[in-house]
Amino acid sequence: MITFPVLFINLSSILLICTVMLAIWRSRAKTAGHQLMVASLFMFIWAIGSFGEMAAHALPTKVVWRNFTQIGVFFTPVASLLFAIAYTGLGNTFRKNIARISYTFQGIGILLVATDHWHHLIRSRITLVRTPLYETLIVETTTLANFLISCNFFFLVAAIGLIGFHALTTTTNTRKQVSSVLFGMVIALAYSMVKVVTSERFAQLVPISGIFALSALFMLLGLLRYDLLLIPPLAREQVFKFVGEGIIIAGPDGSVLDTNPAALRMFGATIKTMEVTMRSNIPQLFEALQNQTYQSFSFYHENTYLQCDIYPIKDKRAIDVGTITIVKDNTEEKQKSDLLQYRAERDGLTGLYNRQTFIDLVELRLKENRGPMCLIFFDIDHFKLVNDQFGHMAGDIVLRSISEQTVRRLGPLDLAGRMGGEEFAIYRPHAHHDEAIAWAERLRADIANTEFTFAGTPFHSSVSIGICFSEHEGFDAVYRVADEQAYIAKAAGRNCIRYLVRN
Template identity: 50%
Template structure:
């Protein structure tokens, strides 16, 4: 007569496995779901037939259910191993071949059990032991049976080892669901080991079908609480481990709970020191983590430019439970952007600002200036003759030399440009009018004394300069006056400086 606890636990086990089967069926398209579905199906066969054997009272039906039960006994370890391989992603290319070989190998035991003329190869005897509380089968197995059963345990142990290795090597965020899975596999394994070691005399009242209740409960917990199959662990793990972007995960209190190898490399630190770096060295990041705000910003660290994109992690109830930060190395992008900007702003021949950039920078300074601003505008005298006599390459060499002279001889506070052709301009809102006039005269004398050489040609030239000064926010006004002064210098015979007698109001 079965006691209520025994009946309850066995029916609970069957109910749990049916629940797992339904839950897995709903997500059967996910990675590793089909393998888990098959494993649970064999566990259910094992559980149902084991319970059926328990409630049967005749020797014939007990043997019948025990024989059918061997389908679950021999195939559950194979299906469990295949699920472990699919879950962890190990030997992905060989999983189908491994499955074929193991199902054929384990099928030997099922054939021997179900075939009358080969039955003695696996069992010496089967007897029914009856007590006042229950009756059970006692099977005396052969050496071959012990060998096949050892294969079962080998497959179960191998499955456990795969999951243990995965637990040890996986990311922190994956370990909870991996622990649940591992515990669900360990419980029936230990129970089965105890039964075999005791020659099936141990725990006769509660067959393994009852133990499956705990495994089913843990699997359901893993599926519904830890998203066991909602996102394939392999895909999540590989994205976390091998994604080029760094990933840092923080909980709702701002503590770092996980980071991938890319983040460790980019930040040059590990889990023990990341929080100190986050809050002390990169306070903007720390503040964003505390506030759980969606934001992005760039920062510099150890000579590298990094971009951080922070996203809040919300629960199903839309409650913020943490943050995830994606980190990219944008050093090369910044260098290329700066290079493109440099090319857009700088005249390639002289290394000075081009006209457009010069005007933009001058207008920006004029809008901020409170005092007098000054513009020197000049060109090279008879430059066309240099091109005509020695060629354009010689003319380019002279222009390049003029650019070098301006970079060396003009104060860094001034803005200098090649205005176009052989025309140049110098602007300052920091120097006095007399200083700018002195600068213009210095340049005139410096160029006059220079001998420019190119391809064994010695070239001498002069420059004519115009200087304008004004308290104004208009570049055009300064430019018109400086251009007029330059025209006066040309009319006066070139190689001279001309200025307005009084600055513009």
Template identity: 45%
Template sequence: MIDFPVIFINVTSIAIMGFVLFAAYRRRDKQAAAELSIASLFMILWAVSSFAEMLSDTFEMKVFWRNVTQIEVFMTPVATLMFILAYTDNLRRHAGRIKQFAYTYQAVAVLLILTDSLHHAARKSVSLTSQGLYQAVVVVPTILGSILVAGNFVFMLASLVLIIIAAWGSLKSTRKQVYSVLFGIVVSVAYAFIKVSNVQFLQSVPISGIFAISGFLMLLGNNRYDLLKLTPLAYEQTFRFLGDGIVVCTPQGQVIDANPAALSMFNTSLEGVESMLRLSSSQWYELILAGKQSNFSLQFTDRFFHADLYPITNKRMEPVGSVTLIKDNTMLEEQRLLLTERAEKDGLTGLYNRQTFIERVEVELVCATEASHLLYFDIDHFKKINDTYGHRAGDHVLSELGAMLTGWIEPQSIAGRFGGEEFAVFSSSIDSEQARLRSEEFRKLVAQHLFIHDGSELRVTISMGLASARAASFDRLYRLADTLLYQAKAEGRNRLCSGQDAGQALQ
């Protein structure tokens, strides 16, 4: 006859696990809630069928309920492992395959037990024995049965190891909830091993009593420590779905993980992220090794990125790795370059405007060791073009002349529009005679070019002044070039006048 304590333990256990199942179902939209619901359901069924076995008064009914119990016996460890995998998000890439293997492996044991009357492959014998307050069925397994039962311990130990790892690396804000899960698993695993070792004082304690303890710890974690409201997986979700790239490295600079955003930025797999970062930014690897918080910019193909590097240390302040946050700044960089170009370039010709031209030439003059040359020219009778053909035609001539000048100058030269129909070219990479020949070449090129606008054919000429000097200021070069330009105009236009600064000995 079963007395009150046994009944109380069983009923209390079932009630507690029912509350756990209800709490998990209420938060079924949270990570790991579905897996916890399944594990709780198996535990409830296990406790109910075990209780039914105790209440049965015939050997046949006890065996029947024992067989029913074996479904939960083999499925609960797997369901618990699936919950731990979902909760800690360990082995995320392999969770699906682990689930398929584990449930299939345990299903084999269940099928052998339920069909034991046909083959006795899993059981040697089934008998009835007294366990203190009630009679229980005792099963002697075959070697195959023992192997299948060993799978339960493997799955339980795997759950224990995974939750210990999670507890070891947990943050302060989630530590208590992780510990509540850990202790719940520890109680179940410890009971299973003690049960196998035949410790007498625990043989009379029903499995539902252990579920009561585990269930209480789960409820504590759920209601007090927000077990399903804020799980460690939330951090993983942030890692996966944050729009910015995240790259995790060892202290030696080896990339061990990267979120989808980072993989998309570099258009590569995890294995290729490290090489892409080294190619895009030579300082990234050096900063990783230095282990200091820093930021830097990098460019990959036609995209621009800003990166912030944060070292990760343990409680002893020893470096254990780093996290690099990468933000795609391509749009901002393109806007910045566009604004810079608009500020520096003449919108009609694409050449530098007057102010930018002067600033860049002054920088070149500081570094120049050879003769410098400033070619200054304007379009002859440009007002007549505007008056005859209209200002749109004049703009067309200026635009096309700017394009011709861009294609003609040396790569090291600087070209700009000074305003109106006036242009300037600075060079210091050629000698005076080469500068004169090149300038004369461009004058003839313009004179021979046919400008066409709205069906009208236009021809223009330019007058040019070429000033050469060594170690001169821009103002000095400009005054001389301007004087030579007006000399060219006075001599009949469409010509080049060149000269050097007085007192300068040029090669």
């Protein structure tokens, strides 16, 4: 008859396992929660079977309960290994295949145990032993059974190895929760090994359900105290997958080892074609990966403005082993920045460079390229009369129209700016004397022949143009001469050109 101490130990262990299963059930959707739930279920079956065997009196009944216990004995190590794989992420790619093979193999072992009374391939003899606390079965196993027992140890040792490795490589806070679960597994493994070595004499003193009480206690501690499943051990992997920035991991030769989905979207590639895409379309990025030094640069790729920050990866000996690149899509920020720069550099009405930007650009050109050039200055004749007679809206129409006609005639190296009010300036490098005058004459004629209409009333406008030709002078001197020539053109009757060639 089972005694009260044995009854208390077994019921306590079963109650603790049920508590763990309830806590895990609430967190089953979390990382590795399903696998831990399955492992706890098989532990529960193991404990129930062990308790049933102890409570039974007849030998055949005890054997039936022992056979039922084998479901937990064979499947708990496999479930523990699958939990360790899912929890640590190590070998997660092969988890489904490992599950199919392992459960099938262990299921065959359970079937052999259940049908042993027909073939006797597992047990050579079963003896009922009575102790002061309870009655237990002592089973003499065959070579095949010992092999199956060794496989159970293999699965459990592999699970403990994965958890142990993860405990060594994870963060300090996470290491506490991992170590708690690890200790619970080690208790079960140590008990099983001692049980085998002592030919189950140890089991007569300490029943398996008592060990499960300790094992379940540490698992419960890791689950509740350290919030095991609410702090996903695979957080880094999840960040890698779902972070908005692109991440590229490359080897020391610049070869792409891994990328996250965001990087693949940005470059319009797959993991297999990523390296080819960089080599052919973004050679500067591929070359930067090979340098293995911190670099930061931006570039356009298929109408997308990308910023890349490349960081070297060093091992424990501070040796460069590769790079990690953070890629950010800055297209929207670039558009906003370009718009702000455009507004800062351009005249809001005409779109030409404003006075200060025009002066800065011309002075820079003059410093970089000394040589023949001309500066064309003109202002609109009688512009105040246009504003007084038709209003400022009509004046704006004239300003925009003249600006558009000017821009249409600009060459690739020419610069045009609105210097203020109705005054404009054009810089033309390497301009030949006769060609520049003919160019200005065509512009003057186009403007004079343009008919403007405002509120149904047509009117015309014209410009007086002054040109300065020079080779070695600075902007201020050239601009002053061009302004003077425009003043002379106005004095000559307006709507004409005057120029001066300076040596």
